[in-house]
Amino acid sequence: MSIAIKQDKCIGCGRCVEACPGNLIKMNAKGKAEQRHPKDCWGCTACLKACPTGAVAFFLGADIGGRGATLSYKKQGDAVRWTVTRRDGTRETIGLDAKQANQY
Amino acid sequence: MEESKIKWQTLDTDVLIVGGGTAGCFAAYTLGKTGDVSVVIAEKANIKRSGCLAAGVNALNAYITKGHDPEFYVNYCLKDADGIARRDLLTTMSERLNHVTKELEDFGLVILKDENGEYVTRGPRNIKINGENIKPLLADAALAQPNVNVINHVNITDLMRKDGQVIGAYGFSVNEPIAYAIRAKAVFVATGGAAGLYRPNNPGFSRHKMWYPPFNTGAGYAMGIRAGAEMTTFEMRFIALRCKDTIAPTGTIAQGVGAPQVNAKGEKYEAKYGHTTSERLYGTVVENREGRGPCTLKTTGIGEAAEEDLYKAYLNMAPSQTLRWLESGRGPDGEDVEVEGTEPYIVGGHTASGYWVDAGRRTTLKGLYAGGDVAGGAPQKYVTGALAEGEIAAESILDDLKDLDLHAEDAAQRPDYDHWFADDDSGLMNTEQLEEAMQKIMDEYAGGITQGYQYNAARLEIAKNKIAELSELAKDLKVSDMDGLLRLYELLDRLTVCPVVIAHLGARKETRWHSFAENADYPEKDEAYACYINSIEKDGEIQIIKRALR
Numbered sequence: 001m002s003i004a005i006k007q008d009k010c011i012g013c014g015r016c017v018e019a020c021p022g023n024l025i026k027m028n029a030k031g032k033a034e035q036r037h038p039k040d041c042w043g044c045t046a047c048l049k050a051c052p053t054g055a056v057a058f059f060l061g062a063d064i065g066g067r068g069a070t071l072s073y074k075k076q077g078d079a080v081r082w083t084v085t086r087r088d089g090t091r092e093t094i095g096l097d098a099k100q101a102n103q104y
Numbered sequence: 105m106e107e108s109k110i111k112w113q114t115l116d117t118d119v120l121i122v123g124g125g126t127a128g129c130f131a132a133y134t135l136g137k138t139g140d141v142s143v144v145i146a147e148k149a150n151i152k153r154s155g156c157l158a159a160g161v162n163a164l165n166a167y168i169t170k171g172h173d174p175e176f177y178v179n180y181c182l183k184d185a186d187g188i189a190r191r192d193l194l195t196t197m198s199e200r201l202n203h204v205t206k207e208l209e210d211f212g213l214v215i216l217k218d219e220n221g222e223y224v225t226r227g228p229r230n231i232k233i234n235g236e237n238i239k240p241l242l243a244d245a246a247l248a249q250p251n252v253n254v255i256n257h258v259n260i261t262d263l264m265r266k267d268g269q270v271i272g273a274y275g276f277s278v279n280e281p282i283a284y285a286i287r288a289k290a291v292f293v294a295t296g297g298a299a300g301l302y303r304p305n306n307p308g309f310s311r312h313k314m315w316y317p318p319f320n321t322g323a324g325y326a327m328g329i330r331a332g333a334e335m336t337t338f339e340m341r342f343i344a345l346r347c348k349d350t351i352a353p354t355g356t357i358a359q360g361v362g363a364p365q366v367n368a369k370g371e372k373y374e375a376k377y378g379h380t381t382s383e384r385l386y387g388t389v390v391e392n393r394e395g396r397g398p399c400t401l402k403t404t405g406i407g408e409a410a411e412e413d414l415y416k417a418y419l420n421m422a423p424s425q426t427l428r429w430l431e432s433g434r435g436p437d438g439e440d441v442e443v444e445g446t447e448p449y450i451v452g453g454h455t456a457s458g459y460w461v462d463a464g465r466r467t468t469l470k471g472l473y474a475g476g477d478v479a480g481g482a483p484q485k486y487v488t489g490a491l492a493e494g495e496i497a498a499e500s501i502l503d504d505l506k507d508l509d510l511h512a513e514d515a516a517q518r519p520d521y522d523h524w525f526a527d528d529d530s531g532l533m534n535t536e537q538l539e540e541a542m543q544k545i546m547d548e549y550a551g552g553i554t555q556g557y558q559y560n561a562a563r564l565e566i567a568k569n570k571i572a573e574l575s576e577l578a579k580d581l582k583v584s585d586m587d588g589l590l591r592l593y594e595l596l597d598r599l600t601v602c603p604v605v606i607a608h609l610g611a612r613k614e615t616r617w618h619s620f621a622e623n624a625d626y627p628e629k630d631e632a633y634a635c636y637i638n639s640i641e642k643d644g645e646i647q648i649i650k651r652a653l654r
C-alpha cells in the first residue's frame with residue numbers, strides 16, 4: 001500500500017505534507033512533494049483528499065494484491081469521484097454523494 | 105545538527121490534551137464550550153485527519169438503539185469480555201452514547217434515517233452513517249472554540265512531574281528543531297492504543313497496511329508506564345478479523361449483505377465456537393490450523409446492486425478494498441472474500457487494556473486523566489465511547505481545576521533529545537532494524553500470528569529477555585533529523601509497552617479469551633482469575649497487582 005505523486009502535476013502547495021497522519025511526505029529540493037518512507041503508508045488516503053490538483057494517486061503493493069492499478073480522488077461540492085486506472089489504461093469511476101449515508 | 109541544537113520553547117495552559125484524535129478533540133470541544141479555561145492540544149500529526157478516524161469509519165458501533173437501554177450495552181460488553189471489564193466505566197460511557205451521537209449529527213455527520221426520522225440501525229447496537237469526514241468534523245468543532253489552541257506536528261514523549269503529580273508534558277516538533285515544555289494544571293492523555301508491537305500480516309512492502317493506525321504507537325501508555333501510572337488488562341489483546349491482505353473491516357459485508365462465514369468445505373463454522381469477539385476470531389484460527397481453510401465470507405451471488413453498494417461503502421472507510429476488487433476484475437458478487445486474523449494490538453477501545461481510571465477518567469497520577477483507546481477497563485468504546493470518555497474527563501477536569509495549580513518545572517527532568525543526534529547516523533543498528541527485530545520477537549515468543557496467537561511461560565521468558573536486549577541496543581541509536589527522532593521515539597514507546605504486555609500475559613494463568621490471551625500452559629478458564637490484572641512499573645521492574653472485580 002502506498003502512494004505515487006505525479007511530479008508534473010504537483011504545485012508544491014504542501015497540503016499533503018500537512019495532512020498525512022504519519023508525517024510520511026516532505027517537500028523535496030525542487031519544491032515538490034515526495035514520499036519519505038514508501039513502506040510506511042497506512043493507505044488512509046488523507047493526502048489524496050488534501051491535494052488540489054489530483055497529483056497523488058494510491059496503489060496496492062503486489063504483496064496485497066496490487067496489479068498495477070491506481071486509485072485517484074476528486075471532489076466538487078458534495079460530488080465525490082473515485083477513479084481506478086488499470087495497468088492496461090482502462091478506467092472505472094465510482095461517484096459518491098458526500099451527503100448520502102452508507103447502505104451497509 | 106551540531107550548530108542547530110534543538111531549541112526549547114515553554115508554554116503554559118490550564119489544560120493540556122495529548123493527542124487530538126477522537127477523544128482529544130471532543131474533550132477540547134467540551135472544555136471550550138463550558139469553561140473559560142485555556143486548552144492546548146498537542147498532536148503529532150494534524151488533527152484534521154489524524155488517528156483512527158483518518159480514512160473515515162463505516163458505522164457508529166456503540167449506540168443505544170430503540171427498545172434498549174444503556175444497561176443492555178453494558179451487559180453486552182461485560183459478556184464479551186467474560187466479566188473482566190468495569191461496570192462503572194461502561195455505565196458512565198453508555199449513558200452518553202446517544203447524546204454524543206446527537207452532537208456528531210449537529211457537527212454535520214450524515215446519519216441514515218428512515219421515513220419517520222429515526223436512525224436506521226445495522227444491528228442492535230449500530231447505526232448507519234457516512235463516516236468519511238468524521239475526523240474533519242470533530243477537528244472543526246475543537247478549532248471553533250476560541251480558547252482552544254492546537255499545536256500540530258508535535259510528538260509528546262514524556263510527562264512533566266512533581267512529587268507524583270503530573271504538571272505538564274514534553275515533546276518535540278516532528279519537522280523543526282524545536283522542543284516543547286508545556287506546563288498545565290491538568291493533562292488529558294488521548295493518544296489511542298498501540299499498533300506495530302507484533303509482526304504484521306504483510307511484513308514486506310505493505311507492512312503498514314494494518315487495521316489499527318501504525319502511527320498510534322502506544323506513546324500514551326509508554327509515558328504513563330514510565331511515570332508509574334497503574335495500568336490494567338494489557339493481556340487482553342485485540343486481534344481483528346479482517347478481509348485478507350487489505351485488512352479492511354468485515355462487518356460491512358457480514359452484517360450489510362448478510363454473508364455467512366464458511367470454511368473451504370463450505371461449512372458455516374461460527375456457531376461451533378461461539379459469538380463473542382474473541383470466539384469469532386478463534387473459530388477462523390482453528391479452521392485454518394486444522395486444514396479447513398481458507399475461510400471466507402460467502403458473497404458470491406449477492407448481485408450487482410449489492411456489489412456496487414459495497415464498493416461505495418468501502419470507499420468511505422477502506423478504499424484499498426474497493427481498489428482490490430476493481431483491479432482484480434473480481435468483485436464480491438463473483439468471488440468470496442477471504443478473511444484472516446490480524447496481528448495483536450493493545451487498544452482499550454476494543455478490549456480493556458490501558459490506564460486504570462476512576463469513573464471520572466482520573467488516572468492513578470494526580471493531574472492526569474485518560475480517555476479513548478488509551479484508557480482501560482471499558483471495552484467496545486468505538487467512536488462514540490471515545491467521545492463520551494473525552495466529555496467525562498473534561499467535566500472531571502473542570503471540577504478539579506480549583507484544586508490544581510501550575511507548578512515550577514524541574515528542568516533536570518527534560519528529555520535529552522539532542523544526544524540522539526549524530527551527523528553520521530549510519531551505524532550498524534538503525535531504528536527500522538530494531539523495530540523489525542522487536543516485532544519478530546513478539547510474534548514468535550509472545551503469541552503472534554505465526555504462533556496461532558499462543559504462548560507459554562517459557563516463550564514469554566525468552567520474549568522478556570530479548571526485548572530487554574533490544575532496549576539496551578536502542579540506547580546507541582543515532583538520528584540525523586527530526587523525522588528520525590520521531591521514528592526513534594515510536595520505537596522507544598513500543599519497547600516500553602512490550603514488556604508490560606509480556607508481564608500481563610504471563611500473569612493471567614488461564615485462557616479466558618481464546619486467541620486474545622491464549623496461554624498454552626493453562627488452556628482452560630480458571631475462576632481464580634476472575635480479577636483484574638494490573639501493573640505498575642517501579643525502578644524498571646513491572647509489579648503485577650491483582651484487583652478484585654468491581
Ligand SMILES: Cc1cc2nc3c(=O)[nH]c(=O)nc-3n(C[C@H](O)[C@H](O)[C@H](O)COP(=O)(O)OP(=O)(O)OC[C@H]3O[C@@H](n4cnc5c(N)ncnc54)[C@H](O)[C@@H]3O)c2cc1C
Binds near residue numbers: 128161258261488490
Ligand atoms: C481503521 C479503523 C476503523 C474503525 N471503524 C470504526 C467504525 O466504523 N465505527 C466505530 O464506532 N468505531 C470504529 N473504530 C474505532 C474507533 O475509531 C476508535 O476506537 C476511536 O476513534 C479511538 O479514539 P481515540 O481518541 O482513543 O484515538 P485516536 O482517534 O486515534 O486519537 C489518538 C490521537 O493521538 C495522536 N497521537 C498519538 N501519539 C501521540 C503523541 N506521542 N503525541 C501527540 N499526539 C499523539 C494521534 O495522531 C491521534 O490523533 C475504528 C478504528 C480503526 C482504527
Ligand code: SF4
Binds near residue numbers: 002003021024043047
Ligand atoms: S495514504 Fe495516508 S498514510 Fe499514506 S501517505 Fe497518504 S496520508 Fe500518509
Ligand code: SF4
Binds near residue numbers: 032050052053
Ligand atoms: S497536495 Fe498535491 S499539489 Fe500540493 S504539494 Fe502535495 S502533491 Fe503537490
